[in-house]
Amino acid sequence: MKLATEAHNLDAWEETLEPRYGSTPFVTTDPEKRPEQFRDYRAEARPSVKEFYRLNHRHQTLDFVLEKKRQYVPLEKMRMGVWEAMEYLNQLVDDSDPDTDLSQIEHLLQTAEAIRKDDRPRWFVLTGLLHDLGKILCLWGEPQWAVVGDTFPVGCAFSEKVVFAEFFADNPDRLDPRCQSTTGIYEAGCGLAAVHLSWGHDEYLYHVMRPYLPTEGLAMIRYHSCYPIHREHAYGELLSAADHELLRWVVDFNQYDLYSKSRERPDVTELKPYYLDLISEYFPAEIAW
Numbered sequence: 001m002k003l004a005t006e007a008h009n010l011d012a013w014e015e016t017l018e019p020r021y022g023s024t025p026f027v028t029t030d031p032e033k034r035p036e037q038f039r040d041y042r043a044e045a046r047p048s049v050k051e052f053y054r055l056n057h058r059h060q061t062l063d064f065v066l067e068k069k070r071q072y073v074p075l076e077k078m079r080m081g082v083w084e085a086m087e088y089l090n091q092l093v094d095d096s097d098p099d100t101d102l103s104q105i106e107h108l109l110q111t112a113e114a115i116r117k118d119d120r121p122r123w124f125v126l127t128g129l130l131h132d133l134g135k136i137l138c139l140w141g142e143p144q145w146a147v148v149g150d151t152f153p154v155g156c157a158f159s160e161k162v163v164f165a166e167f168f169a170d171n172p173d174r175l176d177p178r179c180q181s182t183t184g185i186y187e188a189g190c191g192l193a194a195v196h197l198s199w200g201h202d203e204y205l206y207h208v209m210r211p212y213l214p215t216e217g218l219a220m221i222r223y224h225s226c227y228p229i230h231r232e233h234a235y236g237e238l239l240s241a242a243d244h245e246l247l248r249w250v251v252d253f254n255q256y257d258l259y260s261k262s263r264e265r266p267d268v269t270e271l272k273p274y275y276l277d278l279i280s281e282y283f284p285a286e287i288a289w
């Protein structure tokens with residue numbers, strides 16, 4: 001089933017995140033394997049994950065991003081409510097391991113619940129609930145490399161700190177005169193709002209949510225996969241003072257996205273009324289996608 005395969009590969013990328021950025025203790029019964037070996041995402045990465053990054057780094061050019069923005073940012077694909085979008089996204093079902101893998105809706109609820117348990121603001125809980133809805137791009141035929149994966153600025157030189165940076169060797173922007181310096185087509189300190197990031201579920205959802213969420217929530221959505229910036233501190237030349245403040249929120253959010261995955265399954269039916277109420281505080285019945 002195609003949709004199941006799509007979801008499986010989406011999750012394959014996400015599984016590389018915790019070994020790279022997690023601080024969860026690793027338990028091994030094999031005395032020959034030191035913990036660091038378990039944390040070596042390069043050694044661990046499945047061939048499908050490497051192939052994913054090979055395609056992503058080759059095809060995410062400035063022109064590609066601009067084309068996707070022309071296609072999607074007018075938000076003319078459909079109109080639907082937020083909970084409806086969660087159910088729509090949930091068509092991406094990973095049936096390869098039904099006992100341990102969470103559905104998309106379960107991941108969203110788990111993230112939101114982890115934030116709620118920490119007594120964070122209501123918009124923060126809501127952002128957790130929404131943060132991956134941009135993955136509906138998959139349902140509209142976008143390939144995985146244009147939906148998930150670490151994001152990074154385009155229109156300037158690629159940083160060596162991006163995961164599998166060697167695959168940028170095949171990206172045509174490597175030869176584009178506009179993209180040779182660390183600032184490229186941008187002004188130093190221009191701020192990330194002025195910077196084009198590689199296209200994916202984060203960027204798309206940011207545009208959907210702009211009218212509804214506070215700036216901090218929008219930053220969590222737009223930058224949550226931008227590990228080169230929020231974890232590796234690359235592309236500092238492009239950041240404004242305001243970005244540094246916003247990135248603190250992104251890092252704050254990231255722990256809930258990464259570490260809620262191993263917790264118990266949320267009860268969707270039981271939680272639905274609470275979240276429908278929260279959604280109605282911030283959103284009309286339908287929004288543009």
Ligand SMILES: [Fe+2]
Binds near residue numbers: 201
């Ligand atoms: Fe995500």
Ligand SMILES: [Fe+2]
Binds near residue numbers: 107131132257
């Ligand atoms: Fe997520």
